[in-house]
Amino acid sequence: MAVEMKLPPVLDIIRGNIVKYGNPLALKGSEVAAWAKGLKLPKEGEVLFYTGGEYQLLPFIDSLVKTMTHIDQGSKSFSLMMGVRNILDKAGFNAEKVYASVLAKDRERFNSVCYKAAFVLQKLGYDLAYAGDEELYSGALLYELGFWQDLKEYAPKVRRMIEKTRAKTVVCLSPHAAEVLKLVYPKMLPGFSIQVRTFVELVWERRNKLPAISSAPVVIHDSCRLARELEVDEEIRDILIGAGVPVREAERNRQWTTCCGGPGKLLFPELSHVMGSRRVTELEETGAETILTSCPYCLAALAGGQEKGDKTAVEDLIEFLFRGYAA
Amino acid sequence: MKSDLTKAFADYAKDLNQASRDENIQKAMSRAVKSYRATTDETMRRFPHTPDLAAEVREIKTRAIQDNAALLQEAMASVERNKGKAFYAKDAQEALRLALEIIGRGKVVVKGKSMLGEELHLREYLEEHGNEVWETDLGEFILQLKKERPMHILSPAIHVPREQVADIFSKFFQKEIPPDIAAEVGAVREFLREKYFSADVGISGANVVAADTGAMVIIENEGNVRLSTGAPPVHLLMVGVEKIVPTFQEAMKVAEVTWRYAQYGVPGYVNIISGPSKTGDIEKVTTYGAHGPKQFYVIFVDNGRSQMAGDERFSQALHCLRCGGCMYECPVFQVTAGHFGHTYLGGIGAIWTAFVSGGLDEAAPLLYTCLRCGRCVERCPMRINVPGMVGELRKMLVYGESLPGEDLPEAAVAGGVSHAAET
Ligand code: SF4
Numbered sequence: 001m002a003v004e005m006k007l008p009p010v011l012d013i014i015r016g017n018i019v020k021y022g023n024p025l026a027l028k029g030s031e032v033a034a035w036a037k038g039l040k041l042p043k044e045g046e047v048l049f050y051t052g053g054e055y056q057l058l059p060f061i062d063s064l065v066k067t068m069t070h071i072d073q074g075s076k077s078f079s080l081m082m083g084v085r086n087i088l089d090k091a092g093f094n095a096e097k098v099y100a101s102v103l104a105k106d107r108e109r110f111n112s113v114c115y116k117a118a119f120v121l122q123k124l125g126y127d128l129a130y131a132g133d134e135e136l137y138s139g140a141l142l143y144e145l146g147f148w149q150d151l152k153e154y155a156p157k158v159r160r161m162i163e164k165t166r167a168k169t170v171v172c173l174s175p176h177a178a179e180v181l182k183l184v185y186p187k188m189l190p191g192f193s194i195q196v197r198t199f200v201e202l203v204w205e206r207r208n209k210l211p212a213i214s215s216a217p218v219v220i221h222d223s224c225r226l227a228r229e230l231e232v233d234e235e236i237r238d239i240l241i242g243a244g245v246p247v248r249e250a251e252r253n254r255q256w257t258t259c260c261g262g263p264g265k266l267l268f269p270e271l272s273h274v275m276g277s278r279r280v281t282e283l284e285e286t287g288a289e290t291i292l293t294s295c296p297y298c299l300a301a302l303a304g305g306q307e308k309g310d311k312t313a314v315e316d317l318i319e320f321l322f323r324g325y326a327a
Numbered sequence: 328m329k330s331d332l333t334k335a336f337a338d339y340a341k342d343l344n345q346a347s348r349d350e351n352i353q354k355a356m357s358r359a360v361k362s363y364r365a366t367t368d369e370t371m372r373r374f375p376h377t378p379d380l381a382a383e384v385r386e387i388k389t390r391a392i393q394d395n396a397a398l399l400q401e402a403m404a405s406v407e408r409n410k411g412k413a414f415y416a417k418d419a420q421e422a423l424r425l426a427l428e429i430i431g432r433g434k435v436v437v438k439g440k441s442m443l444g445e446e447l448h449l450r451e452y453l454e455e456h457g458n459e460v461w462e463t464d465l466g467e468f469i470l471q472l473k474k475e476r477p478m479h480i481l482s483p484a485i486h487v488p489r490e491q492v493a494d495i496f497s498k499f500f501q502k503e504i505p506p507d508i509a510a511e512v513g514a515v516r517e518f519l520r521e522k523y524f525s526a527d528v529g530i531s532g533a534n535v536v537a538a539d540t541g542a543m544v545i546i547e548n549e550g551n552v553r554l555s556t557g558a559p560p561v562h563l564l565m566v567g568v569e570k571i572v573p574t575f576q577e578a579m580k581v582a583e584v585t586w587r588y589a590q591y592g593v594p595g596y597v598n599i600i601s602g603p604s605k606t607g608d609i610e611k612v613t614t615y616g617a618h619g620p621k622q623f624y625v626i627f628v629d630n631g632r633s634q635m636a637g638d639e640r641f642s643q644a645l646h647c648l649r650c651g652g653c654m655y656e657c658p659v660f661q662v663t664a665g666h667f668g669h670t671y672l673g674g675i676g677a678i679w680t681a682f683v684s685g686g687l688d689e690a691a692p693l694l695y696t697c698l699r700c701g702r703c704v705e706r707c708p709m710r711i712n713v714p715g716m717v718g719e720l721r722k723m724l725v726y727g728e729s730l731p732g733e734d735l736p737e738a739a740v741a742g743g744v745s746h747a748a749e750t
Contacts, residue, residue: 004727005688006331007695011725144699146721224700259658259700267336267695270344275658275698 010266015147019154022136023053025060029133032056035111036130039118045129047202048167049121052138052177054296055113055316059106061265062300110296116322117173117199123325124206129165136161138177143184144263151180152188159189169195171202173318175225175232175295183229198226199318200294204235207242211324217246218320219288221279221302222257223295231255236294236317243324248286258282261305262297276305284312292317330688339692343659346666352478352486356661359485363655366590377587381708384584388646388709391572392636398538398571399627405541409602410615411623415568422565422628423452426530429563429624432457434527437519437559439545439552440464441532442649443567443628445477445670446684449530461522463551468515472499478665479654479672486664519551529555529620533566534585534649537578541601543625544582548595556600562620564600568627569636569645581648588650588708631683634732640719641731644678646709653703653713659696667696674703674713681720687730694720 017026032053041049118128136158142151158181162170172178175198182196203210220236227233233254240247252258261275280302283291293299294317303314346352371377391398403413416422426449430436436458438450450460450471462471466484470477472495477483484492493506496514504514523529531552533543543564545552556562572578586594604619615621635641654660654673665672669689671679677693680686699714707713723730 004330005691005724006333007691007724008333008336015725143718146718146723146725148718148722149726224698224702228701228705255705256656256702259698259702261658261698263698263700264659264696268340268343271340271347271659271662271696274347274662278658278662 008267011145014141014145014266015150018137018139018142019150022157023057024137024141025057025064027053027057027060029135032135033130033133035114036118036132039115039130041118041128041130041132043129043132043134043164044166045127046166046168047126047128048162048165048170049118049128049130050138050162050170050172050177051114051117051135052140052172052174053135054137054174054177055110055299058110058296058300062106062304113296113316113318114173117318119325120318120321121171121199121202124203124209126171126202126206128171129167131161131165134161134164138172138174138180140174140176140180143180144176151184155185155188159185159192162194167194169197171197171199173199173296175223175230176297179225179229198230198232198294200226200232200235200239203321204239207239210239210243210321212244213320213324215245215320215323216289217248217287218290218292219248219250219283219286220253221250221260221283221291221293221298222253222255223293223298224257224259226294227255227257236292239317239321240292243321248288250283250286252282260293260298260301262301265297265301272301273305276301277307278305280305280307280310280312280314284310289313290315290320292320294318332688332691335688336692336695339696342666343663343696346663349486351488351491352664353662355486355488356664359479359482360655360661363590363652367588367652370587370590370592373592374587377584378708380580381584381588384581384648385646385709387572387577387581389643391577392569392642392645394573395568395571395633395636398573399568401538401573402536402541402571403625403627405538406602406623406625409541409623410605411541411602411625414624414626416626416628416630418630419447419628422447422626422630423449425626426563426565427453427456429561430458430528434458435522435525436460436528436530437463437522437526437555438529439531439547439555440467440483441530441565442671443532443565444530446630447565447628449565461519461526463519463523463549463555465512465515465549465551468519469495472496476665476670477672479651482651519554523554523558526555526559528561528563529557529559530563530565531556533564533570535578535581536566536571537575538571538573540575542575542578543598543600544578545598545600546582546586546589546594546596547598548591550596552598553596556598557604557619560616560620561622561624562600562603563624563626565626565628567632568629569632571627584708585648585650588648588652588706590652634730635682638731641678641682641716643709643711644675644682644716646711647675647679648709650708652706652708653711656702656706658698658700658702667693669693674717675707675711678713678716678720681730687720687724690720691724694724 014024017024139151139154178198185192222233258279260279261272264272290313299316406413414425453460462468469484479485490506492511493504496504534546535544603615603623604617605615606617607613657673659667660673668676669680670684674697677690681690697717701714703713
C-alpha cells in the first residue's frame with residue numbers, strides 16, 4: 001500500500017524553487033549572472049562556462065540555515081514562513097530584502113568566484129560562452145533529495161539552455177553540476193552527449209601556462225564528488241605543484257577524503273556544522289596555512305566550520321589560482 | 328494513507344545533535360576509528376591477498392543471492408540430514424513463534440550476539456514469555472543491564488567507557504567493581520559461567536551458512552559462543568536467509584573476508600556447527616548429546632529479505648557481511664555512533680531498516696542523514712553502493728511509492744520458497 005509521507009517542508013521548498021525558478025533558492029537570473037556584467041561573454045561558443053548559480057547562492061544558504069537552526073522545522077511557523085516566501089514571491093524573491101543578514105562582502109566574495117574562474121580560463125586561452133541570465137541550475141539537488149521525476153521534467157529545460165549556446169563542452173565550476181550532467185543526464189535524456197568537464201580538468205590541461213604562485217603550504221580538501229564520482233584528484237596536485245606551491249596532504253585524502261558535512265546542512269544543520277569543524281581540524285593538523293577546495297558547498301561548509309579567530313584561510317582553488325595573476 | 332514524519336525528523340535531529348555533543352561517544356568513537364584504521368592497515372599488509380579474496384566473495388554472494396530460494400532448500404535439507412531440525416520463517420512473528428515453541432517457558436537461555444536477534448527483539452520476546460535470557464557477549468551484557476540498544480554491530484557498547492561499566496556492574500552484582508577492565512571482565516565471566524552450565528537452551532546466530540554441508544560458521548573472539556552453543560542441551564541457531572552460500576569452501580572465503588574487514592588477522596574462534604553433538608564410541612551405536620547439545624534447531628528467517636533480493640536495485644544490500652568497516656568511515660557515524668541507525672546502523676543500516684526492520688517511514692530520517700559521500704563504498708569489501716540505494720529510497724519517499732514487492736500477494740514475496748520442514 002502506498003503511503004504518502006509528509007517530509008520536512010524544506011525539501012519541497014527547494015524542489016519547488018528549482019522547478020519554478022531554475023534555482024534552489026529562487027534567485028533571479030539577473031542576480032545569478034551579475035558577476036559577468038563587465039566581461040561581455042558571448043552567448044554562443046564551443047566551450048560553455050557553466051556556474052549553475054551555485055557559488056552565487058552560497059551566502060543565502062547560510063542565512064537560510066541560520067534561520068532554520070533557530071526554528072523547529074517541524075513547527076507551524078517554519079512551514080508558514082517558508083510557504084509564504086514560496087507562494088507570494090512568484091517572480092522569485094528579492095533576496096536582499098528577505099535575508100537582511102547576508103553580508104555584502106560575502107555576496108561579493110562568492111559572486112567574484114565566478115568572475116575569477118572565467119578570468120583564469122580566459123588567460124589559459126579558452127574562449128568561453130556564457131548563458132547569462134538564461135542560465136539554469138543543474139538540478140543536482142533534485143537528484144540528491146530524491147525528486148527524480150521532477151528532474152526528468154526539469155532536465156530538458158537545462159538541455160535546451162545548453163544546446164542554444166551550441167557548445168560542445170560544458171565546463172562546470174561545481175562538481176555537483178558536473179556529476180549530474182555527466183552521470184545522470186545521459187540516463188534520463190536519450191542522446192544527451194555533450195562533453196562535461198570540470199574547471200579543474202580544463203586548468204590541468206593547460207597548467208604549463210599558469211603563473212607561479214608564491215604561497216605558504218596549502219592542503220587540499222578533496223570534494224567527495226570530485227574525488228570519488230569524477231575521479232579528479234591528482235590533477236589538483238599537478239596544478240599546484242606546477243605553480244610552485246608547497247602541498248601538504250591530509251591523512252584522509254583523495255578517494256578517502258572526509259566529507260565536509262555540507263550535504264546535511266538543509267536538514268541537520270547542527271550536525272553538519274560538527275562534521276565541518278572536524279574536517280577543518282583534520283586539514284589543519286597538516287600545518288598548512290591555507291585549505292583549498294574545489295566545490296562551492298565544501299567551501300561554505302569548511303569556512304563555516306572554522307573556529308572564531310582561526311588563522312587558516314579557506315579558499316576555493318579558483319580564488320587561489322586567480323591570486324597568481326593578481327600578484 | 329498519510330504519515331507525518333516532520334516530528335520524527337525533528338526528534339531525530341535532536342537526538343543526533345545530543346549524541347554529537349556527548350563526550351563519552353566522542354571519546355570512544357575517536358579511539359575506535361583510529362584503532363580500526365591502524366589495525367586494518369596492518370592486517371591488510373600481513374594478508375595482502377585479502378582484497379582479491381573480497382572480489383571473489385563479491386561474486387560468490389551475488390550468485391548466492393540470485394539462487395537464494397534453491398540454496399535455502401538445500402541448506403534445510405542438509406541440516407535435516409545432519410539430524411538437526413530446520414525451519415523457515417517468512418516474517419518476524421513466525422520466527423518468534425517458532426523460537427518460543429522450541430524453547431518453551433520458564434527456561435534459562437544463554438544467547439550469543441546476533442543482529443537478527445536485535446531485529447526480532449528476540450530477548451525481550453522470550454523474557455515476556457517467562458524465560459530468563461542472558462546476553463553473553465560482554466558488550467551486549469552491558470547493554471542488557473543498561474537497557475539500551477547496541478551502538479555498533481560489532482562493538483555494541485562502543486559508547487560506554489569503563490567508569491560507567493563499573494557503576495553498572497557494581498549495582499548489578501551488588502558489590503564494588505572497580506573501573507578496571509580486567510576486573511569488569513572477570514566479574515561477568517564468573518557470573519555467566521554458572522549460567523552456561525545451568526541453561527536449558529543456547530541461542531546463536533551465524534555469519535555464513537554452507538548449503539552443501541549445512542555447516543554454520545560463527546566468528547567470535549570472546550569464547551562466549553562456544554560455551555553458549557556447546558554447554559546447554561539444546562542449541563537454537565537463527566540466521567537470515569541471505570547468509571547461505573553454496574559450498575563449505577566458499578563459506579570459508581566469506582568468513583575470512585568478514586573477519587579481516589572486521590579488523591582481525593584471525594579471530595579468536597571460528598565455530599563450525601552442523602548438527603547435534605554425537606558419539607559412536609560405544610559399540611558404534613550413534614548416540615546424540617555426547618558432550619554438546621542433544622538437539623540442534625535452525626530457523627532460517629526471511630522477514631523482508633527476499634523482497635530485497637527480488638529487486639536488482641537493492642539485492643546488493645544482502646551482500647553485507649556485517650564487518651562494520653563502513654561505520655568507522657562514515658562521517659555521521661563517527662560523531663553519533665548508533666544514533667545514526669535504528670536496529671541496523673549507518674548508511675547500509677538505513678537500507679536494511681526500510682526492508683526488514685521498521686519500514687520506509689522508520690528509515691526516512693536515516694535516509695536523509697546519509698551524506699551520500701561514498702566513503703563507505705571505498706571501505707566495503709562488497710563495494711555495496713549505499714549512496715545509490717539511498718537515492719532510490721529517497722525517491723520512493725518523496726513520491727509516496729511502496730517498497731518493491733510490497734504490493735504483491737504474499738506467496739510471490741516469499742520467492743516461491745516452501746515453508747517446509749516443520750516438525
Ligand atoms: S556494508 Fe560493507 S563495510 Fe558495511 S558492514 Fe556491510 S560488508 Fe561491511
